[in-house]
Amino acid sequence: MNEDQTPDRYDPQAIERKWQLVWEAENTWVVANPGSPEFDASKPKSYVLEMLPYPSGDPHVGHLKTYSVGDAIAHFRRRRGFSVVHPMGYDAFGLPAENNAIQTGEHPRKATEESIASFREQFMRWGISIDWTREFGTHEPRYYRWTQWIFLKLFERGLAHRHEAPVHWCPKDQTVLANEQVIDGHCERCGTLVELRQLEQWFFRITEYAQELLDDFDLLESWPESVITMQRNWIGRSEGAEVVFRCEDLDLDFPVFTTRPDTLFGATFFVLAPEHPLVERLAEGTEHERAVRDYVNESARASVEERAGEEHQKTGVPLGREVTNPVNGERIPMFVADYVVMEYGTGAVMAVPAHDERDYDFATTFDLPIRRVIEGTDPEESQDEDGLPYTGDGAMVNSGRFDGQNNREAYDEIVAWLESDGRGKPTVNFRLRDWLVSRQRYWGCPIPIVYCDECGMVPVPEDQLPVLLPDVEEYAPKGKSPLAAAEEWVNTECPKCGGEARRETDTMDTFVDSSWYFLRYLDPNNDEQAWAREVADYWMPVDQYIGGVEHAILHLMYARFFMKALHDMDLLSDREPFANLFTQGMITRDGAKMSKSRGNTVSPAEYTDKYGADSLRTYICFMAPPIKGGDWTDEGVEGIFRFLARLWRLGGEAAARTDAGGSTDGATGPARELLAKSNWAIDKVSRDIDPRFQFNTAISAVMELVNEIYRLKDGLYGDPVGAATVRLATSTAASLLFPFAPHLGSEVYELLEGKRVWEQPWPEADPALLERDTYMLVVQVNGKLRDRIEVASDTAEEELVELAKGSDNVQRHLDGKAIVKEVVVPGRLVNLVVR
């Protein structure tokens, strides 16, 4: 476009390019760290962060939403006087790139880096205010060197360890999965039914932090209650007791975890999980040996889903052994049954069919005795005429010396009694399992461990990091990591004794990479250490974290665990990574989740070409409150485009018809009305953006302001104060819209004020202009609206009542009836109650 010529229509492409070039040339969004000469210690800090993208193909609408929301906050805080760090990077390791590599035979790095280039280009075109000097991908050795370093730190402290355990195995992806990656018995990635396999794997001991992960919710400023609840449920803390049942025949102790020690006298049988390590020994030599072995094998083959299915009939086989109930010395029969799972508690339960639904089902299926030990009925819930199973509270019966006591009151006494005899103790049990981090896949961060026949497991010394990911020919896993084929890389020297050794060939779960990236952004080019303590302590915690709710458990809990572990190693001062969390809702189209197979996807690049980034970003923030989803419509985008064009035209007109630098002092009538509206908008937008994240109503307020300017402008251009008011109101609209439409905001503001809007402080509302001289008094009779009267703001209550009574329509409804009550809410309404 010819720059000397004023364009006659809103041309977002030209405007957006213009401002993007300015920001790039001037490094506008680069922010200095403490310790550097450019560091500005006078401002408070704010770390605004969106979850880093996984680079696969091109960015989609979800990305656009995350970064539009985050950028609005970043801009708002900068103009509110904060020094804002707002970085970007890529979660570059992972399965999709690797699966693609298996198909094409090309190195996953290639597709990944192409995708990164595409993401970067889109982010630039969206005009997101990123400090690009901090950018990295987690697949780059300069990053994963420190991922490996953290692994070694965890290893040093015993928080990373290797052991054999039944683990979830995805037969399609040919790798193990973390508990968190198994959804309804299926692989989170590919949907294949997962199997349980006994394998030796690497784990992080996140369970060490189970209690702290719960307690430290108190340290958070603002997280969605739902996310906290989800994590709390996932951690699954339950208080109870460990009680030891003894198998006298074999001299074996079987501790069980129970939350109901008060029902111990009602235990009539005992159940072990099929995976319980002692099952085989118990059955050995009994008439049940064969049946038990068959049952265990069958359970092992059955998928997680088959075992845990909705209407699964209880199955199991007797072990032919007995254990002794520690409270009454009674010998009760043992069973193996798959309704007991090895992962929780001790893999063994005492069965109290009278007071537990699952035990009741098993007992009725196998015709086992059911003994009530707590009085009470639950007729609506119970399955039989005796009101059993009964899970409520009541007086204890059939419970020896505890008979007659309330079960809740006897609870502690029973536990104390068991503890004094060494037959039990109070315990807390967690549902949370250790985090399985090793993957038998290629495209991940190598685990920096070598195995030496002499020295065993040896960590790679820090000065030999990074352990570089070697190139291989074949990416497809075959039950072991593709890295095993890189013989030259695998065979190495033991760092300890110098003898022959082999490298660990598993790679790390990509959630490890993303558990600390927010720290590396702060000091991304540090070659000496993962981060300088001073720098990390200055910026941390993240003041506002933004992302999808799908990470409510996995990423958000792993990152919290990392922070706590790093804090305990005295590497950081903070214990929580994200002080405030905002989770956005998902955008749908035609009421359905966008997917390629459904053909209802929206390509941000295409729409950016057509309408410009400002329209897209503003539309996304306007269509619904960002916390909710919202259904995409092309008409909606066009509506926003029209609104931006309307503001742009207004800017051009105001610039042409008014002079810069005019004063709005002494504005009266419509001019004062417009000033009041501007101030109302400033106040409304400011409050809607920061604490509330109600961007849709913030944008609505700017629309109202623009509508008001259009309504009044032609009557105001004539006099100097009126003209100045139009100019000010228009530049204010541009200024308020800037967080959502940064290019247009900058353009219109510059046109009218000759300044860069991002360098201007966020406007402050003038309290004097927020107050009104008059208001519309609502008059009700018996709570129903009967009239509206304009009254002076300082009208006394008695006078309000008189005015109300004076209304014709009110008189009509009073109709001589007696007024029994007069409710007056000054500033709002008068309600006359008649009978």
Place this chain on the structure above:
RNA sequence: GCCGGGGUGGCCAAACUGGUCUAGGCAGCGGACUUAAAAUCCGUGGUCCCUUCGGGGGCAUGUGGGUUCGAAUCCCACCCCCGGCACCA
């Protein structure tokens, strides 16, 4: 089953601490400009009834109750939708 979050015009939604239900946008309808169209600008927006055409009234926030001068908002019961967890002992 348990734990969260929801249900307001034709559609997306607004309504702050209980006080004018439906701001803003989309779609629609009417008008201005135009030879015409697009674009733009202005107007109009729940529903039913009455009207002397000024307006007036009834009913409306998933359903049914309750509290209150007054309820989308608070309480109770129920229906439906979305998300999470689920044989967790």
